[in-house]
Amino acid sequence: MTRKKLAATAVITIAGMCVLPLGLGIYPQHVLITSLFYVMMAASWNLLAGYTGQVSFGHAAMAGIGAYTSGILAAKLGINPWIGVCFGTLLAALLGLGLGSLCLKMGGIYLSLTTLAFSQILQIVIVNEYDVTRGTMGLQVPGLMGDYSKLHYYYIMLAAAAVILVILYRMIHSNLGMNFRAVQNDETAAAAVGVKVLQMRVLAFTVASAMAGFAGALYGHYLLLITPEIPSLDLQFYVLAMTVIGGMGSLIGPVIGAFTLNILAEKIRDYGEYHVLVYGLVALLMARFAPNGLIGIWQRFKPVRPR
Amino acid sequence: MALLEGRKICKSFGGVQALSEVDFAVDAGSIVGLIGPNGAGKTTLFNTVAGAFKPTSGRVVFNGTDITGRPANAVCRMGMARTFQVSRPFGAMSCLENVMVAAINRRPGEPRASIERFALEKLSFVGIPELEGVEARQLNVIQKKRLELARALATEPRLLLLDEVMGGLNTQEINQAVAFIRSLRDKLGLTVLWIEHVMGAVMQAAERIIVLDQGRVLMAGAPQDVVADERVIQAYLGE
Numbered sequence: 086m087t088r089k090k091l092a093a094t095a096v097i098t099i100a101g102m103c104v105l106p107l108g109l110g111i112y113p114q115h116v117l118i119t120s121l122f123y124v125m126m127a128a129s130w131n132l133l134a135g136y137t138g139q140v141s142f143g144h145a146a147m148a149g150i151g152a153y154t155s156g157i158l159a160a161k162l163g164i165n166p167w168i169g170v171c172f173g174t175l176l177a178a179l180l181g182l183g184l185g186s187l188c189l190k191m192g193g194i195y196l197s198l199t200t201l202a203f204s205q206i207l208q209i210v211i212v213n214e215y216d217v218t219r220g221t222m223g224l225q226v227p228g229l230m231g232d233y234s235k236l237h238y239y240y241i242m243l244a245a246a247a248v249i250l251v252i253l254y255r256m257i258h259s260n261l262g263m264n265f266r267a268v269q270n271d272e273t274a275a276a277a278v279g280v281k282v283l284q285m286r287v288l289a290f291t292v293a294s295a296m297a298g299f300a301g302a303l304y305g306h307y308l309l310l311i312t313p314e315i316p317s318l319d320l321q322f323y324v325l326a327m328t329v330i331g332g333m334g335s336l337i338g339p340v341i342g343a344f345t346l347n348i349l350a351e352k353i354r355d356y357g358e359y360h361v362l363v364y365g366l367v368a369l370l371m372a373r374f375a376p377n378g379l380i381g382i383w384q385r386f387k388p389v390r391p392r
Numbered sequence: 393m394a395l396l397e398g399r400k401i402c403k404s405f406g407g408v409q410a411l412s413e414v415d416f417a418v419d420a421g422s423i424v425g426l427i428g429p430n431g432a433g434k435t436t437l438f439n440t441v442a443g444a445f446k447p448t449s450g451r452v453v454f455n456g457t458d459i460t461g462r463p464a465n466a467v468c469r470m471g472m473a474r475t476f477q478v479s480r481p482f483g484a485m486s487c488l489e490n491v492m493v494a495a496i497n498r499r500p501g502e503p504r505a506s507i508e509r510f511a512l513e514k515l516s517f518v519g520i521p522e523l524e525g526v527e528a529r530q531l532n533v534i535q536k537k538r539l540e541l542a543r544a545l546a547t548e549p550r551l552l553l554l555d556e557v558m559g560g561l562n563t564q565e566i567n568q569a570v571a572f573i574r575s576l577r578d579k580l581g582l583t584v585l586w587i588e589h590v591m592g593a594v595m596q597a598a599e600r601i602i603v604l605d606q607g608r609v610l611m612a613g614a615p616q617d618v619v620a621d622e623r624v625i626q627a628y629l630g631e
Contacts, residue, residue, distance in 0.1 A: 240583055263492060264497070266482065266485055273464075273476075273482075274480035274481070276443075277442065277468060277544075278468060278473070278493055278497065278546070279465050279468040279494065280493065283463075373437065
């Protein structure tokens with residue numbers, strides 16, 4: 086796609102997204118807002134798993150860090166939520182830097198297990214530090230604005246998701262993105278042609294964590310009640326399924342995956358939590374038979390125009 | 393003057409001594425062959441020199457600088473490039489992108505268009521410009537080796553380490569490849585250290601041969617001296 090065409094598509098999409106919630110009721114608006122949160126989560130997790138080959142299970146934990154940092158600052162110390170969001174993003178970035186450095190020499194399953202442990206430890210701490218976090222009861226936090234309007238939150242989340250996607254787009258299409266992909270394809274060969282493999286991995290980890298922290302912090306102030314469900318493995322695997330089913334290693338795949346799965350989940354809510362199980366199975370099948378996800382299937386079957 | 397020097401390089405994996413006190417030197421502007429029976433430690437020596445492994449003891453000196461233990465990417469940026477025994481292309485990237493990865497790290501800050509031109513030049517140099525848009529995983533073995541060579545050349549090295557580039561070629565192709573390796577030195581001024589099992593090829597192109605056996609340097613010398621040496625014949629054929 087040429088730059089002009091791409092810019093046009095982006096403008097039309099954003100304009101469409103701006104108009105979309107206007108005629109809708111409160112409940113569909115809520116579904117769209119949560120979808121935008123998942124767009125940010127899946128797109129940034131994709132930077133790790135899809136572009137540098139680091140399958141982290143600590144991404145939801147980073148969202149939890151962002152949400153609880155901002156929430157605690159606002160609820161306990163009365164700090165402005167917007168400043169809290171900045172702190173939440175920063176702390177997630179720092180922890181991402183630390184966790185990424187810890188996992189530097191680890192590949193594949195070891196990195197996954199370490200991040201899994203991190204995520205579990207964080208959840209245990211949150212559940213048990215009742216005085217600070219209110220445990221499983223959940224922490225009540227103030228909203229981002231004085232008045233509570235779903236529509237306003239929708240536009241905030243839309244703007245946030247757009248900013249994150251633009252940053253990701255620019256990264257992926259720069260030299261950095263090319264180095265990321267080289268690292269994902271073959272670390273040894275990447276190092277042999279001069280790619281600073283360890284730096285690239287830590288950088289991706291830090292940026293992705295910051296994005297998750299940012300998304301989590303905003304989401305917390307939208308929900309007004311932060312519970313350990315944000316940094317949970319359920320949410321982690323939900324994000325994983327969205328990315329895998331949408332299409333790993335493409336920018337638009339996780340966006341499609343997030344909307345599709347989250348809206349579908351609302352439609353089949355009557356069947357209880359079975360949708361998580363179904364998504365897990367579908368993600369498994371996709372990983373085996375259509376590793377490039379829905380985007381890959383679309384690219385395979387779309388009509389080819391003669392060049 | 394020696395461009396690359398190994399001083400008493402030792403490398404062991406657990407209890408296995410893969411290299412013991414390997415001393416060698418590669419003069420600037422020469423083509424040096426590295427031969428030896430299977431398991432002699434040739435590829436381990438490459439990995440140790442190029443920064444993929446840290447030596448257990450000993451030093452590696454490149455271009456007057458001690459580079460022992462430096463990571464592979466740093467060694468590459470100093471001007472040492474390598475190919476792999478079994479090719480390791482970036483499978484999900486196009487051939488052009490494969491070469492561009494090497495170029496962007498050698499020439500940071502250069503505009504994308506000029507990097508692409510440079511990468512395409514390298515693909516043409518190894519004879520596969522028509523494959524620029526093809527995903528690397530779809531190439532056959534010989535094309536992959538060419539791609540890897542183009543990628544190595546795009547790092548603009550002074551020293552090129554080649555690991556078995558002749559495998560799978562027929563006689564005519566081998567002759568072409570020998571001429572090609574000579575041209576790397578004669579036209580580009582590269583120094584070449586070259587592991588090869590196809591003995592005829594390495595004897596034609598190299599001025600000097602280093603023979604490894606069981607992790608030790610058995611001998612080093614001119615090709616005609618090496619093939620006549622009793623110890624070398626024994627190492628290959630047994631007692």
